[in-house]
Amino acid sequence: MSQATRILLALVLGIGIGMLAVTLDKTWAMRATGVTQPIGEAWLHALQMVIVPLIVGLLVTGIAATAEAAKAGRIAGRAVVLFVVVLWGTTLMSAAMMPILLDLWPLPDAWSQALRAALTGAPTMGKVPTLADFFNTIVPTNVVAAAAGDAFLPLTVFTLAFAFAITRLETDSRRRLTDLFQSITDAMLVIIGWVLRLAPVGIFALAYGVGARTGAAAFGALVHYIVLVSSIGFVVLLAGYLVARFGGGVPFVAFARAVAPAQAVAISTQSSLASLPAMLKGSAEIGVAPATAGIVLPVAVAIFRATSPAMNLAVALYVAHWLGVAIGPGQLAAGVATAAITTMGSVSLPGTISFFASVAPVAFAMGVPIEALGLLVAVETVPDLFRTVGNVTMDVAVTSVVGRRTEGRGADGRGGGG
Template sequence: MSQATRILLALVAGIALGIAAVAADRRVALAAVTVTQPIGEAWLHALQMVIVPLIVGLLVTGIAATAEAARAGRIAGRAVALFVVVLWSTTLMSAAVMPLLLDLWPLPQAWSAALRAALTEVPATGKVPTLVDFFNTIVPTNIVAAAAGDAFLPLTVFTLAFAFAITRLEAESRERLVGLFRSITDAMLVIIGWVLKLAPIGIFALAYGVGARTGAAAFGALVHYIVLVSTIGFIVMLAGYGVARFAGAVPLGRFARAVAPAQGIAVSTQSSLASLPAMLKGSEAIGVAPATAGIVLPVAVAIFRATSPAMNLAVALYVAHWLGVAIGPGQLAAGVATAAITTMGSVSLPGTISFFASVAPVAFAMGVPIEALGLLVAVETVPDLFRTVGNVTMDVAVTSVVGRTDANPPRHGEVAAAG
């Protein structure tokens, strides 16, 4: 049984047991929550403790990899520039569309109230940050205080500047520092691996409390979440067709036929890497030179996930809606910036780890509690399908744009030197 299956079963079993226990004896069932809740929260805290060093390490190594790709040649540099444009564009789309979806199909008020009571002590909203507050806090005055206070946006801004500064060092110093942060990242991933082995226990403990306090509302809320967040991924996938048609000058029917095999592999494996051979073949079918696709697509698989910032921001906005946390312009701007920037660091992580590593900083930056993530990760399998299919579609679309603008693609023998 896969880890994802065990986690999902733990979620369902916890909620169902909570509902059944309340039906049998409400007083005893709720008393049991005082035992299960601390267990679940301890598991969440174990994940939370590694997020700061993990994000710093991932950003440094991710920026280093991106800079190396950009330096590798003209084609790779153009691809990286397009990746950045797509990432910011999809993130801004999510910032506009997700609130609209939540307005059109809001979580029922009774469910929302019950879940707020079951999941966490939601902090008082107080003054909703404005854009002025966003710009006042984006640059940290004390990086240590920013890290200690989970101020992820200023921490990310500093780390981004630090990572780009490393890319300007001489090769020996650069490799030494990047190697250090890669080792830190690897150590954090080992710890997260240990914590995730306990995920069925932690999620079961959290889910029991939610089931006992909310009843069947928990299942309805999870379905609501899956549909809305997956919709954002679906929109990014559709945008890939638009990019290929209008920027890559590929007829829609031709592009759809070319990308379909890669999409099928993406659905069955939930892996962009496994889809790479089919993406290479599909790119050739739409007229991209094999040498060009041989540079762009491996770089895309290594450092680019078109759906990630949009769907990560959507998750944070959904949790804010779920818990009744008001999101002002400053918080939304912080979420957009954090989602778009941190994406480049977490692309090579397994799905469960990537979910926490990429969504938690966005939630922290927006002042959204992360307790709900312990439940949402259990149903991430369905949104992850849309993530992978959207990524694969946009990878081929961006390759079509690079192929169109590359008047003199390198010969096969030059691919190794460029990549």
């Protein structure tokens, strides 16, 4: 049995046993949450303790990889610029679209109230930050205090400045620092691997409390979450076709035919890296020179996750809706900036690890509690399919745009003469 299956089974059993226990003896069942809740929270805290060093390490190494790619030549430089444009574009799309989806299909009030009561640490309503608050706090006065206080946006701003400063150092100094942060990142991933081995226990403990307090509302809310967050990934996937058509000059049908094999591999493996050979073949079919695709696609697989910022922000916005946290302009701006910036650090991480490493900073930046993430990671398999397929589709689409700009291909997607 795979770890993802064990985690999902623990979620279902936890909620189910919690519901059954309340039916048999409500007093005893609720008393048992006094044991299960601390176990689940301890597991969440174990994940939370590595987020700050992990994000700092990933950002430094991610910026280093991006800078090296940009220096590698004109083609790679164009690709990196386009990556950044797409990442910010999809993030802004999510910021606009997710609230609309939640308005059109809100979580039923009864479910929302029950779930809110089931999760400890839900915030009390306070002052909603404004845009002025956002700009007042974006630059840290004390980076250590920012890290200690889980102020991820100012911490990210400092880390970005630090990472770009490293890229300006002499080669030996740059490599020493990059290697140091790579080692820190690797060590944090080892710790996360240890913690995730206990995920079935931690998720079962959290799910039991939710099932005991909410009943069937928990299952309905998880289905609601899967559909809405996956919808954001699907929109990014569709945007890939538009990018290929209007940016790369590739007809819709031709692009769909060329990218379909890579999408099939992505669905079966949930890995962009495993889809790389099919992406290279598909790019050739739409007229991108092998030399161009051979530069752009490996860089894309390494540092470009088109769906990540949009879906990470969508998760944070969903949890805010779930817990009744009002999101003002300042919080939304902080979430958009954090989601778009930290994405470059999400290189080659397994889905379960990247879920916490990518979503938690966005949630922290927006003032959204992360207790719900312990349950949502158990159903991440379905949204992760949309993440991977959307990433693969956009990788090929961006490659078609770079190929057109580099090789002067015509509107039919084929190389021009002369």
